[in-house]
Each structure stands twice: as C-alpha cells, then as structure tokens.
Amino acid sequence: MNSSIEHKEKTIFAERMNNIPRSFIREILKVTAQPDIISFAGGLPNPLSFPAKEIREATLSLLTEESSSVLQYAVSEGYLPLREFLAKRYTDQGIPVSPDEILITNGSQQGLDLCGKIFLDKGDRVLLESPSYLGAIQAFSAYQPEFHSVTLQPDGVDTTELSEILWEHEIKLFYGIPNFQNPTGISYSEEKRKKTAELLQQHATIFIEDDPYGEIRFSGQHLPPIKKFLPDQTILLGSFSKTIAPGLRMGWVVAKKEIIEKMIVAKQACDLHSNFLSQRIIHRLLSEHDMEWHILKITQLYSKQKDFMIDMIRKYFPEEIQYTNPEGGMFIWLTLPLYMDAYELLEEASKQKIAFVPGQTFFLNGKGHNTIRLNFTNSGETEMEAGISKLGRLFYRKMVEV
Amino acid sequence: MNSSIEHKEKTIFAERMNNIPRSFIREILKVTAQPDIISFAGGLPNPLSFPAKEIREATLSLLTEESSSVLQYAVSEGYLPLREFLAKRYTDQGIPVSPDEILITNGSQQGLDLCGKIFLDKGDRVLLESPSYLGAIQAFSAYQPEFHSVTLQPDGVDTTELSEILWEHEIKLFYGIPNFQNPTGISYSEEKRKKTAELLQQHATIFIEDDPYGEIRFSGQHLPPIKKFLPDQTILLGSFSKTIAPGLRMGWVVAKKEIIEKMIVAKQACDLHSNFLSQRIIHRLLSEHDMEWHILKITQLYSKQKDFMIDMIRKYFPEEIQYTNPEGGMFIWLTLPLYMDAYELLEEASKQKIAFVPGQTFFLNGKGHNTIRLNFTNSGETEMEAGISKLGRLFYRKMVEV
Numbered sequence: 001m002n003s004s005i006e007h008k009e010k011t012i013f014a015e016r017m018n019n020i021p022r023s024f025i026r027e028i029l030k031v032t033a034q035p036d037i038i039s040f041a042g043g044l045p046n047p048l049s050f051p052a053k054e055i056r057e058a059t060l061s062l063l064t065e066e067s068s069s070v071l072q073y074a075v076s077e078g079y080l081p082l083r084e085f086l087a088k089r090y091t092d093q094g095i096p097v098s099p100d101e102i103l104i105t106n107g108s109q110q111g112l113d114l115c116g117k118i119f120l121d122k123g124d125r126v127l128l129e130s131p132s133y134l135g136a137i138q139a140f141s142a143y144q145p146e147f148h149s150v151t152l153q154p155d156g157v158d159t160t161e162l163s164e165i166l167w168e169h170e171i172k173l174f175y176g177i178p179n180f181q182n183p184t185g186i187s188y189s190e191e192k193r194k195k196t197a198e199l200l201q202q203h204a205t206i207f208i209e210d211d212p213y214g215e216i217r218f219s220g221q222h223l224p225p226i227k228k229f230l231p232d233q234t235i236l237l238g239s240f241s242k243t244i245a246p247g248l249r250m251g252w253v254v255a256k257k258e259i260i261e262k263m264i265v266a267k268q269a270c271d272l273h274s275n276f277l278s279q280r281i282i283h284r285l286l287s288e289h290d291m292e293w294h295i296l297k298i299t300q301l302y303s304k305q306k307d308f309m310i311d312m313i314r315k316y317f318p319e320e321i322q323y324t325n326p327e328g329g330m331f332i333w334l335t336l337p338l339y340m341d342a343y344e345l346l347e348e349a350s351k352q353k354i355a356f357v358p359g360q361t362f363f364l365n366g367k368g369h370n371t372i373r374l375n376f377t378n379s380g381e382t383e384m385e386a387g388i389s390k391l392g393r394l395f396y397r398k399m400v401e402v
Numbered sequence: 403m404n405s406s407i408e409h410k411e412k413t414i415f416a417e418r419m420n421n422i423p424r425s426f427i428r429e430i431l432k433v434t435a436q437p438d439i440i441s442f443a444g445g446l447p448n449p450l451s452f453p454a455k456e457i458r459e460a461t462l463s464l465l466t467e468e469s470s471s472v473l474q475y476a477v478s479e480g481y482l483p484l485r486e487f488l489a490k491r492y493t494d495q496g497i498p499v500s501p502d503e504i505l506i507t508n509g510s511q512q513g514l515d516l517c518g519k520i521f522l523d524k525g526d527r528v529l530l531e532s533p534s535y536l537g538a539i540q541a542f543s544a545y546q547p548e549f550h551s552v553t554l555q556p557d558g559v560d561t562t563e564l565s566e567i568l569w570e571h572e573i574k575l576f577y578g579i580p581n582f583q584n585p586t587g588i589s590y591s592e593e594k595r596k597k598t599a600e601l602l603q604q605h606a607t608i609f610i611e612d613d614p615y616g617e618i619r620f621s622g623q624h625l626p627p628i629k630k631f632l633p634d635q636t637i638l639l640g641s642f643s644k645t646i647a648p649g650l651r652m653g654w655v656v657a658k659k660e661i662i663e664k665m666i667v668a669k670q671a672c673d674l675h676s677n678f679l680s681q682r683i684i685h686r687l688l689s690e691h692d693m694e695w696h697i698l699k700i701t702q703l704y705s706k707q708k709d710f711m712i713d714m715i716r717k718y719f720p721e722e723i724q725y726t727n728p729e730g731g732m733f734i735w736l737t738l739p740l741y742m743d744a745y746e747l748l749e750e751a752s753k754q755k756i757a758f759v760p761g762q763t764f765f766l767n768g769k770g771h772n773t774i775r776l777n778f779t780n781s782g783e784t785e786m787e788a789g790i791s792k793l794g795r796l797f798y799r800k801m802v803e804v
Contacts, residue, residue, distance in 0.1 A: 012574075012608070013664055014523045014545070023670050044475055052469030059461045067454030071647035073446055106508065106673035113672045117544060121416045122524075138671040142519060143416070172414075206414070245473035247678035262415055268425050269540040270515045271508035275677040276649035 019141040023134055024361045032355045038387035040374040041355040043182060043330055046305070049298045050245045051285065058284035062277070074276040076268045077260070078104025078252070082283040086238070086252055095228055097254055103263050104274050108212055108237040108251040112139035112175075114270070115208050115235060115253075118262045119173055120145050127165060127174040129157055131362030131371070133182045133210065136175050145172075147364050152181065154324075156188030159195045166203040173206050178226055179214040180329025183362045183373035187327055190223050197229030204233070212239040212251075213329035215295050218303035220327040232256055240282055242330070243295050248278040302330065302377050305384075309376040312385055316392030318399060333359070334372040340398050342372050348394055354387050421543040425536055426763045434757045440789035442776040443757040445584060445732055448707070451700040452647045453687065460686035464679070476678040478670045479662070480506025480654070484685040488640070488654055497630055499656055505665050506676050510614055510639040510653040514541035514577075516672070517610055517637060517655075520664045521575060522547050529567060529576040531559055533764030533773070535584045535612065538577050547574075549766050554583065556726075558590030561597045568605040575608050580628055581616040582731025585764045585775040589729055592625050599631035606635070614641040614653075615731035617697050620705035622729040634658055642684055644732070645697050650680040704732065704779050707786075711778040714787055718794030720801060735761070736774040742800050744774050750796055756789045 025042065032039035062070050077083070083099040090097040105111045112135065120126070120143035128137065130149035137147070150165055151158040157176065165171065176196075178188040188196065200207050209226050227234035239251035253263060267273070285291065309332060313323050322335040336342070342358035349356065359371025379387065427444065434441035464472050479485070485501040492499040507513045514537065522528070522545035530539065532551035539549070552567055553560040559578065567573065578598075580590040590598065602609050611628050629636035641653035655665060669675070687693065708727075711734060715725050724737040738744070744760035751758065761773025781789065 012521065014519070014521055014526075016523075017520055017664055017667070020667050020671055022667050042475070047470035047474060050469055050473045052465055052473065055469075055473070056462060056465040059465065060458060063454055063458040063461065067452055067457075068449035071452045071454065071457070071649040072449060073444070073643075073648045106677070109671075110673040117416070118419055119414065119416055121418075124416075135671075135674070138667075142668065142671050241475075246475045247473040249673060249675070249677045262419055265419070265422050265424050265540075266544065269422055269511075269537075269544050270672070271512040271651060272537070273651070275508070275651045275680055277680065278677055 016142050016144050019144055020138055021134070021141065023138060025134060025357055028355060028357065037353050037355055038379060038383045039355040040376070040379065040387060041357050042378060043375055044378040045242055045246060045330075046301060046377045049301060051289070051294055054285055054289055055245070055281055058281045058288070059277070062280050062284060066280075070277050070280045072276070074273050074279070076264050076273045078102070078274060079276070079279040079283055082279055082286075083252075085283065085286050086254075090254065095225065098257075100257050101254055101260055103253045103260050103267065104279055105251045105253055105267070106249045106271070106274050107241055107246070108210060108239040109135050109139065110270070111235075111237040111251060111253045112136050112208070112210070113142070114263045114266050115173065116140045116143040117266045117270075118259070119206065124172045125169050127171045127205075128364065129176050129181065130364070131183055131359060131368055132175065132364075133177060134361055136210065137364065140173075140175070149364050152184060152186055154186060156186065156192030157196060159192060159199065162196065163199050166199055166205060171203065171205045173208055174200060175208040175210065176226075177210045177213075179211055179223070180216065180326050180331070182213070182329070183331055183357070183359065184333040185324040185326030185329055185331045186333075187220075187223070188226070193223065193226050194229050197226050200233060201230055207234045209234050209236045211236060212242055215243055216299050216302055216330070217328035218299060218306060218326075227254070235259065243291070243298065244282060244285065248275070248282065250274065250278055250282055299328075305376045306332070308381055309374065309384055309388065312388035316389040318392070318395050320399065321395055330375055330377045332374045332376060334374060336370040336372065336395070337399070338370050339402055340370050340395070342369060345372075345394060345398070349391060352390050354390055356391075418544050418546050421546055422540055423536070423543065425540060427536060427759055430757060430759065439755050439757055440781060440785045441757040442778070442781065442789060443759050444780060445777055446780040447644055447648060447732075448703060448779045451703060453691070453696055456687055456691055457647070457683055460683045460690070461679070464682050464686060468682075472679050472682045474678070476675050476681070478666050478675045480504070480676060481678070481681040481685055484681055484688075485654075487685065487688050488656075492656065497627065500659075502659050503656055503662055505655045505662050505669065506681055507653045507655055507669070508651045508673070508676050509643055509648070510612060510641040511537050511541065512672070513637075513639040513653060513655040514538050514610070514612070515544070516665045516668050517575065518542045518545040519668045519672075520661070521608065526574045527571050529573045529607075530766065531578050531583065532766070533585055533761060533770055534577065534766075535579060536764055538612065539766065542575075542577070551766050554586060554588055556588060558588065558594030559598060561594060561601065564598065565601050568601055568607060573605065573607045575610055576602060577610040577612065578628075579612045579615075581613055581625070582618065582728050582733070584615070584731070585733055585759070585761065586735040587726040587728030587731055587733045588735075589622075589625070590628075595625065595628050596631050599628050602635060603632055609636045610639065611636050612639045614639075614644055617645055618701055618704055618732070619730035620701060620708060620728075629656070637661065645693070645700065646684060646687065650677070650684065652676065652680055652684055701730075707778045708734070710783055711776065711786055711790065714790035718791045720794070720797050722801065723797055732777055732779045734776045734778060736776060738772040738774065738797070739801070740772050741804055742772050742797070744771060747774070747796055747800070751793060754792050756792055758793075
C-alpha cells in the first residue's frame with residue numbers, strides 16, 4: 001500500500017518541479033542562524049542599518065489614525081502615493097517614470113517571478129550573466145526556459161560574446177545586475193551599459209535590470225541604469241530590502257504601462273496585493289524622513305566593513321587568491337587556484353564554524369568550482385578577522401598539500 | 403516605428419497571459435472605494451473586526467525588543483512558533499498536523515498559486531465547483547489546465563455528477579470551499595464531505611480545500627474539514643484575512659510533508675518568504691490574546707449583519723427572487739428569474755450608486771447570467787436598507803417590463 005502511494009507521489013508533481021533548484025543559500029542560512037558561526041554566506045543586511053525606531057513610530061501612528069484602511073484589502077498595483085514617490089525619484093534622476101509604470105511587489109524576487117510568468121513559454125530563451133543570482137535562476141526555471149549564459153568581465157558583460165549569442169539564438173529575456181553584482185560585486189562601466197543597450201535594442205530582447213544594490217555605492221561615480229539607454233525594453237527591479245529592511249519584503253517593478261498591466265493581472269493571481277501595512281509604513285518613512293541621509297549612513301557602514309575585509313584578505317590570504325574590490329553592494333568574489341575546490345573547503349571551514357557560499361552555486365553549468373562568494377555586511381571586525389584568518393590558513397594548507 | 407513596437411508587444415507575452423481572466427471584483431473595488439457608493443460587491447471584512455489596538459501593541463513591543471530579527475530575512479517555510487501554534491490548534495480539533503506540514507503564505511491566494519505551480523502541467527485537468535471562487539480560477543489559469551466543473555447543490559457538490567466526472571476524465575486537482583462557499587454561501591453536509599472524500603480517494607485526485615470562512619459560523623454545528631476523511635490527498639488552505647486582517651496578507655497551507663517540501667522550493671522562487679514582521683505580529687497576537695474570543699465577536703457582528711440583510715431581502719425583494727441563507731461566511735447568493743440579466747441590472751444599479759457582483763463572473767462557461775453575489779459584512783444597517791430597497795425596486799420594475 002505504502003509503496004503505491006510513494007510511487008504516486010513521485011509522479012504527481014508538475015514537470016517544472018524537476019527544474020527549480022533548491023536554494024543552497026537559503027539552506028545554509030538555517031545552519032548559519034546558530035550564534036557561534038562566523039558567516040560570510042548570506043546576503044543579510046547589517047541589522048544596525050534597520051531604521052527600527054522610525055518604523056515603530058510610523059506603525060504606531062498608522063495603526064492609531066488609519067487602522068481601518070491600513071489593515072484592509074488594497075489594490076493589486078500598490079499604494080498610489082508610494083508609486084508616486086518612486087516615480088518622482090526616478091524622474092528627478094533623469095529617468096522619466098509615471099506612477100502607472102510601477103508595480104509594488106514582495107521584494108524584487110517577486111518581480112523576477114512575475115517576469116517569468118508574463119513572458120516565458122516553455123523553451124523560450126533566457127540569457128544570464130555567468131555567474132548569476134541564484135534566485136533569478138530559480139524564479140525563471142519554474143517557467144521551463146532554455147538558459148544561455150554570457151561571461152562577466154571586470155567592467156561588465158563581455159559585449160562581443162553577447163552580440164554573438166544574440167545573433168545565434170533568439171533570446172527573449174536577458175537578466176543582469178549592472179551595479180555591484182551578486183555574487184561577484186562587479187559593476188558595468190558606462191560604455192558597457194550603452195553597448196549592452198544597443199545590442200539588446202537591435203535584437204528586441206527584453207532586459208531585466210535587477211538593481212537591489214545601486215544605492216549602496218562606496219566609491220566611484222553613480223552610473224545611470226541601462227533603462228536610461230533602453231527605456232522601452234527594460235524592466236527595472238528595485239528593492240527596499242537593502243535600504244530599509246528585508247523582513248518587510250517590499251520591492252517594485254518599473255516597466256512600460258502595457259507590461260505593468262499584464263503584471264497586475266499576474267500579481268492578482270499570485271497573492272492579490274502586497275502587505276498593505278508594510279507599504280504604508282515604508283511610504284510614511286520615505287515622506288517623513290530624509291532617506292538619502294539614512295542611505296548615506298548605510299553606505300558608510302558597509303564601506304567600512306568592505307575596507308576591513310579587504311585589509312584582512314591582504315593580511316591573511318596567500319597572493320594566489322584573487323579577489324574583487326567592489327565599489328558598492330555586499331559581496332566580494334574570490335577566485336582560487338584551479339586545484340582548489342570550494343565545496344571541499346566549505347566542509348573543512350564549517351568544522352571551524354565558518355560559512356561561505358561556494359561560487360559553483362551561481363553557475364548554470366558546473367563551472368566555478370574554484371570560486372567563493374563572501375558577504376561583508378553581516379559580521380563585526382573581530383569575527384571578520386577571526387574568520388578571514390582561519391580561511392587564509394585553510395588556503396595555505398591546500399597549497400602545501402599540492 | 404510605433405506600429406512595429408505595438409505589434410511586438412502583442413506577441414511578446416507568454417501564452418498563459420491569454421488565459422488568466424482579470425478580476426472583475428478587483429476592478430469593481432476601485433469604483434466602490436468612492437465613499438458615496440453602497441457596495442455589496444467586495445468580500446471586505448468589516449474594519450470594526452480588526453484588532454488594531456492589539457496589533458499596535460504587538461508591533462510596538464516587537465520593534466522595541468526584537469527589531470534586528472523581525473526586520474531581517476527569514477526562512478521560507480515561515481516562523482516556526484507560528485507553525486507550531488497552527489499545528490497544535492488543528493491537532494486539538496482532531497486533525498493531527500505537525501509544524502513541518504505547514505507553510506506560511508501571503509494569504510490563501512498564494513496557496514492557490516503554489517498548488518498550481520507544483521502540480522499543474524499544461525493540459526492537466528482541474529475540477530471546480532460551479533460557481534467557484536474567481537481568484538482560484540485566476541491562479542490555476544496561469545498554469546494552463548483544462549477546467550471542468552461540477553454542480554453545487556444546497557448541501558454541497560452533486561456527488562453523483564462528481565463520480566461521473568471522475569470516471570470520465572482523469573482529474574488531477576479538485577478545488578472546493580466546503581464552508582460558506584464564496585460566492586454562494588453554501589456549506590457541505592457531513593454526509594457530502596465523507597462521500598466527496600471517498601470518491602476522490604478512489605481516483606487519487608488531490609483535493610484543495612479552501613477554508614477562509616470556516617471559523618465564521620453563525621448557526622448549525624461545526625463540521626470537520628474534508629481533510630479529516632482524506633488526510634493524505636488533501637491540501638488545506640487557511641487565512642488570517644477574515645479573523646485578523648486582510649491587509650497583512652497572511653495565510654497558510656496544510657499538506658503532507660512531501661508536498662510542503664515542494665511548495666517551499668516554489669515559494670523561494672516566488673518571494674523568498676512572507677513578510678516576517680507580520681508573521682511575528684500575528685504570532686504575538688495569537689499567543690497573548692484569546693483569539694477564540696475575538697473570533698466569537700466577529701461571528702456575532704457578521705451574524706447580525708447577515709440577519710439584517712435577510713430581513714431586508716424579505717421586506718423589499720419580490721418573492722420571485724431566490725436567496726441563500728448561509729450559516730456563516732460573508733455572502734448571500736441570489737437567483738433571479740431567467741429573464742433578468744445581472745450585468746444589465748448592475749448598470750442601472752450603479753447609476754443609483756449601488757454595487758454588487760454579477761454571478762456570471764464565478765462561472766467558467768457563461769452560465770449564471772441571472773445570479774448575483776451580495777456581501778453583507780461591509781455595510782451598516784442604514785446603507786443596507788437603502789441599498790436593498792433600491793435593488794428591490796429595480797427587480798419589481800424588471801418584472802413589470804416583461
């Protein structure tokens with residue numbers, strides 16, 4: 001009896017469930033929740049950056065004055081004054097956006113799912129940077145596309161390779177993170193932004209521009225989003241997870257009205273609308289406080305943490321370990337000698353209560369066995385020095401073993 | 403130029419986007435948000451039922467004592483103590499459930515989307531009650547199933563017809579609302595619950611048991627969920643929207659662990675996890691307050707509103723108008739003489755600033771042109787009498803016109 005039930009269960013699920021990879025990072029988060037672990041694994045913002053007091057005050061007054069409305073069902077597209085705020089902010093930055101070109105989502109992750117839902121038929125071609133954000137691979141996988149990937153260079157995507165791929169294959173969506181990419185920390189130069197836009201325009205390929213870290217810049221000049229050079233074909237995803245708090249799960253999509261209209265229908269089918277209390281809290285925060293000042297504080301905090309980690313890497317890692325030195329965001333990317341294997345290293349590191357993400361997780365095709373993603377926003381200096389020095393000793397030991 | 407872009411847009415979207423109906427109800431909600439409209443259209447809880455003070459206190463203390471954790475990223479399956487609370491509550495009610503058989507979702511609407519995502523390949527057969535909840539039709543449509551429907555009788559689904567359909571077609575999922583159905587207000591008798599379970603078991607059909615209203619019972623005996631008679635094949639969806647507040651967008655799924663595991667992967671791809679602050683607020687509410695007492699107050703409020711609407715219907719409607727008299731929930735269902743058309747009536751009613759949902763919206767196949775769904779939880783007695791009496795006059799006028 002039992003075995004027939006077993007058999008039934010193996011076949012009852014949809015075909016797409018064979019395609020969605022389970023997130024290694026979400027799994028490792030459970031391990032790293034233990035307090036004695038030094039974790040460079042997650043992409044967690046530093047809780048010191050949460051505007052808890054401001055959120056508390058906003059919540060208190062909303063629930064005192066407007067509880068009937070903030071606790072009630074709301075429209076699927078999101079709270080209009082919040083969309084107006086975001087539209088004005090883009091417009092002030094030289095990217096003209098109207099409120100009906102914005103949809104409020106549950107973090108930018110839902111933006112990715114909605115892009116998959118409205119655009120992808122089975123077998124449609126999706127192009128990713130190599131390596132790419134695992135959550136995007138998961139979101140798109142559910143719609144069973146054919147994935148392609150294009151090499152990421154220190155100044156952005158390899159545009160020669162991009163051009164070849166666009167000619168060879170009919171690519172429907174290209175997904176990229178031009179600012180302080182997850183996992184590598186790499187940013188596109190202005191030239192690469194323009195060239196990417198030009199190529200995508202020629203081939204009528206939609207660009208999904210994920211920008212959760214764009215506001216967290218430590219050095220260098222702010223660069224315009226690719227949407228500026230490719231306004232009609234770009235879907236820009238934003239998030240409050242890094243500038244306010246990820247637990248509120250709040251982000252947004254910017255796209256042409258015709259695309260947003262389709263997304264609203266898809267959003268209705270997914271969950272009617274995003275948490276309305278949190279939308280109202282965030283709007284209150286943005287209108288009553290100087291958020292630019294708050295973002296500046298976060299940037300200074302993370303910049304200091306990044307500098308400290310780079311110092312520790314220089315102090316404790318062998319010269320053979322290459323690392324990126326990002327101008328913003330939350331991650332440093334290590335490239336180890338080819339004979340090292342990051343999964344093997346993780347096994348040894350975790351015995352010493354240190355965690356990181358092996359870079360292979362971010363590749364589609366098993367590449368990157370000798371790469372590692374390190375997060376620098378979620379550990380203090382003492383832990384960071386202890387963790388990096390132990391990792392350094394591990395690397396030296398591996399070099400001796402060869 | 404412009405026309406070629408236009409052309410491109412028409413073909414760029416996924417095939418599934420032709421299938422998802424836009425929600426008439428969500429559209430009409432925008433109209434009924436005007437303060438001078440008497441609306442029987444939405445399914446909005448009465449704001450008097452929101453525990454605003456308790457939510458405010460819970461938020462205040464969470465954001466004072468635990469802001470680092472409540473504002474941070476969290477696990478995809480949902481806050482463990484909240485899942486433990488729900489598991490214990492079911493177990494106490496004679497439905498043994500463990501915490502790892504529960505997933506926290508963005509309202510029960512997300513539960514529907516996740517069911518579609520993990521189970522449905524294109525062309526799989528989904529059976530719905532006729533009429534059915536529009537949000538479920540939307541959620542499943544995105545996965546391009548073949549829909550079938552089975553007649554709803556005053557004591558639940560027509561089990562003879564159900565049996566025939568299950569023999570004739572290989573039905574993968576059957577979706578139903580056994581308590582105070584939306585839109586009809588109908589509940590399954592205990593006998594029909596058992597018979598439905600028996601038939602579904604024979605055919606290994608998965609039952610999606612949507613139960614957002616089960617706790618809002620005015621009269622009659624509480625009946626066990628169908629899950630009790632079909633534990634392995636039933637996916638039970640619950641919601642805090644009607645007992646706490648819909649703006650928090652919080653619900654849950656109960657299913658076998660193997661199914662929940664798949665849903666967690668799908669949930670990661672959708673939005674990583676549900677709003678964590680709201681999960682913590684709800685858990686705090688449930689553990690510090692007597693929620694049974696709160697639910698009793700809501701039940702009394704809605705029971706009184708339902709009784710009043712029934713009184714007004716008896717006073718103002720012609721005898722030819724049939725109506726359900728539900729034992730719980732939020733809706734009354736009208737069946738008009740066949741020569742009346744609800745959309746036509748809505749046009750005239752809206753000129754008089756009265757709104758309702760034409761029942762046809764809830765049918766797959768254009769049936770039900772002479773049916774209407776009335777919501778009784780969101781209007782006061784004065785408005786209700788004014789609205790029902792005007793509707794009554796409209797019906798009388800139609801009868802004279804024939």
